[in-house]
Amino acid sequence: MAYSGSCGRGPQNRNGSNLRNGRRRYGALNAVGGFSHDPRYMIIGENGNTNDPIYRGPCPPNPDGTDLEDVYGSFYHEGELDVTESSPTVTTGDGAVYRRIELNATSIMSEEGIVKERTRVLILDPGIYYIVYNFNVPETAQVSASISLLYNRERIPGTTVSIQKGEEDAGVHASGQALIEVDANGAEIILGTTGLFSLTPDTFENIVSLTVFSIA
Numbered sequence: 457m458a459y460s461g462s463c464g465r466g467p468q469n470r471n472g473s474n475l476r477n478g479r480r481r482y483g484a485l486n487a488v489g490g491f492s493h494d495p496r497y498m499i500i501g502e503n504g505n506t507n508d509p510i511y512r513g514p515c516p517p518n519p520d521g522t523d524l525e526d527v528y529g530s531f532y533h534e535g536e537l538d539v540t541e542s543s544p545t546v547t548t549g550d551g552a553v554y555r556r557i558e559l560n561a562t563s564i565m566s567e568e569g570i571v572k573e574r575t576r577v578l579i580l581d582p583g584i585y586y587i588v589y590n591f592n593v594p595e596t597a598q599v600s601a602s603i604s605l606l607y608n609r610e611r612i613p614g615t616t617v618s619i620q621k622g623e624e625d626a627g628v629h630a631s632g633q634a635l636i637e638v639d640a641n642g643a644e645i646i647l648g649t650t651g652l653f654s655l656t657p658d659t660f661e662n663i664v665s666l667t668v669f670s671i672a
Contacts, residue, residue, distance in 0.1 A: 527569030527581050528669035531559040537655045537663040544575055546609050546646055554606060554648025557664055570668065577668060579643040584672040587612075588633040589647050590665045593619060594658050595627040601651020607636050608644050619651075627658075635671075 543555040556575035565572060569581040579585060593599050598621060605615035615632030636643065647666055655663050 525566075525569060525581070526670055527566050527579065527583070527585075528667075529565040529570045529572060529577060530563035530665070530667045531565075531572055531577065532561050532563065532662045532665040533557070533559055534561040534662065535657070537653075537657075539649055539652050539654075541652065546606060546648060548606065548610055552611075552650070554604065554646070554650060555652070557603075557647045557649055559647070559664070559666055569670070575646065577645040577666065579638050579645065579668065581642075581670070582638050582640050583670045585636050585638060585643075585668055586633070586671050587636060587645060587666070587668050589615075589631060589667075591617070591619075591630045591647075592657070592661055592663055593621050593628040593630075594655060594661075594663075595625075596623060597621065597653065597655050598623045599628070599651060599653045599655070601649045601653065603630055603632070603647070603649050605632055605634060606644075606646040606648050607634075609646070612636065 537558065539555050539557065543558075545553050545555050547553050558575050559572065559577070560574065562572055569579070571578040571580065587605060589603075589605060591603050599619050600621075602616055602618045604617075605612045612632075612634045615634050617630040617632055619628055619630055621628050645666075645668065647664065657663050
């Protein structure tokens with residue numbers, strides 16, 4: 457298959473390779489779900505069962521296996537957070553059922569390489585990523601649940617936190633962090649919970665936040 461000589465974005469040098477701040481750029485590889493800003497990519501809705509990306513552009517998706525552009529995003533839930541029986545779920549390979557925690561607000565996000573949907577984040581570019589989440593339970597709330605980061609519908613080891621809090625207990629802060637390696641197929645990141653709850657944030661506090669950024 458022939459590819460366009462101007463696959464990357466940005467000026468070309470005399471050898472025809474694309475440069476942007478001294479770094480090469482290639483056509484992106486989209487992963488499942490979300491909405492692409494570029495009509496060259498076909499994508500699948502967040503409730504779809506297919507996890508395979510479909511590339512429809514004129515350029516090879518990341519032909520040398522690296523993407524040197526920074527990819528990052530910081531997301532959170534603003535206002536009251538409700539996790540109910542009707543919340544969307546995901547089942548891990550060992551049969552555990554998690555309800556997806558909604559991230560309804562974005563602090564900052566790179567223009568390319570990442571897509572945020574209502575209940576998941578899609579990383580489109582391969583590389584090594586650092587992911588961290590914070591979960592706050594207000595003093596007046598009651599919660600019995602495990603919170604986990606899920607990578608392609610499997611728990612990321614070391615990110616599961618068990619919360620057992622009664623109404624009379626002090627407020628609880630839980631967090632988890634991980635390094636993951638994303639290949640050319642992309643990654644689906646979900647913050648999931650095994651419990652049901654309705655949480656109203658204290659003043660100047662968000663119930664949950666999630667940050668993703670590439671480090672290599």
